[in-house]
Amino acid sequence: MSSVTSAPGRAEVEARTLRSDRWWVSPAVTFGVLFLFVVYATWRAFEDRHYFAEPYLSPFYSPCLATSCAPGSSDFGAAAGDWWRLSPALLILVFPLGFRLTCYYYRKAYYRAFWLSPPACAVAEPHRRYSGETRFPLVLQNAHRYFFYAALVFNVILTWDAILGFRNEDGEWGHMGLGTVVLLANAALLTVYTLSCHSCRHVVGGRLKHFSRHPVRYRLWTYVSRLNARHMLFAWLSLFSVAIADLYVRLLATDMFSDPRFF
């Protein structure tokens, strides 16, 4: 492929890149994993069944807000009423999806792996023109903070779902199974991913000029900064955990697996 790195006056090098390492491995793996997740999540969001196995509710369907939700799964009420005829997951997935789509880490991941802009550092991208995030629709990436606020609400909801997992199939408290652990781990990873977000770092203190005048916010900023350094790790772990939690509930709901109960 011819290089778009060339321009009048620059050193003439025909190759798209002179990198001799396997620079394509990382974007290829990212593409593969994200593609599989999107396919799986889309299928599950439209499937509209096998998302509730008492007392566990799949994170893809939580909160379940339509009257068509499986009996016992609407812990926060059926606020959407009965006019909603599609899968209840489609009512709420825009928020976690928007949070990940506008996430500063995922932007790097999919710009590189899907849009090849650039596929790797010092590897020419295939596009002739580039305007970055200055125009619609990519200028909407600036709304990330609002998805962050929504994600905080979802963290509370999913944590409550995990707490509800300390019941048995008859709704009695004081029990626990492997599903409880799965939902707890998922809620914890999603919370850490959310709190490590760059917008969170900005909101809690990053936008300040004088840290010394705001010691509490400065302390919070240092905590979030520590988490933020591992934002990529939490992004991947929480992506896997949410898919695993959903798959686990589906296995239980379809009787393909029986939930091991601890007590």
Place this chain on the structure above:
Amino acid sequence: MTYSAHFRIWRGSAAGGSLQDFDVDVSEGEVVLDIVHRIQATQAPDLAVRWNCKAGKCGSCSAEVNGRPRLMCMTRMSVFTEDEAVTVTPLRAFPVLRDLVTDVSFNYTKAREVPSFAPPEGLAPGEFRMQQVDVDRSQEFRKCIECFLCQNVCHVIRDHEDNKPAFAGPRFFARLAELEMHPLDTVDRRKRSQEQHGIGMCNITKCCSEVCPEGIKITDNAIIPMKERVADRKYDPVRWLGARIGRRGDGGAEV
């Protein structure tokens, strides 16, 4: 222990050029710049190369080694296998002058476009005491040695020459962040970061951070915080409303 390495070095000018082959001895502990100097001393006395400190602190010997933007003086030969060809080219985002030397004046033009530090009027020297926590963030950016590897690797201008007039580049986003986070600076740089310096063109792919020889986290600590500050100023209706009501009259900045 000495071995013979195969080097391919780009030679030429803006009028044209190509990779030329050299076989050259390499000794233990040497870096790429040592080998380029040996080629210059023994095989190609007219080979043009810019260098100065040989310690990774002056930022002069920036080049691309096996396609990766690096300081030649900080690239050890031990990272290559003995039978691996080492390709050295000039920075590919800037006009070449000769051989490995490029014209980086684009960066000086961009530097002049950043408004300089502006303390409050009437503040005399010595009247303000800064706390360490207030300068920690800015100090990270002061480590910059202006090697311009980040500017060179940034695909916004590397792959799109036409973006150069509208895009300052990561080095100057770090400069803008340094000043914007400075407790005493009075210029609001948020809106102009987007409108004059083109920070909206950055798509966060982090190559600038990957190549920085000083390990400055340009994307996480400068560009993204600046993008968030731009969002405060331009894309956040709640903060805009707060500023209108008058709680923060300067458009939502928090001091």
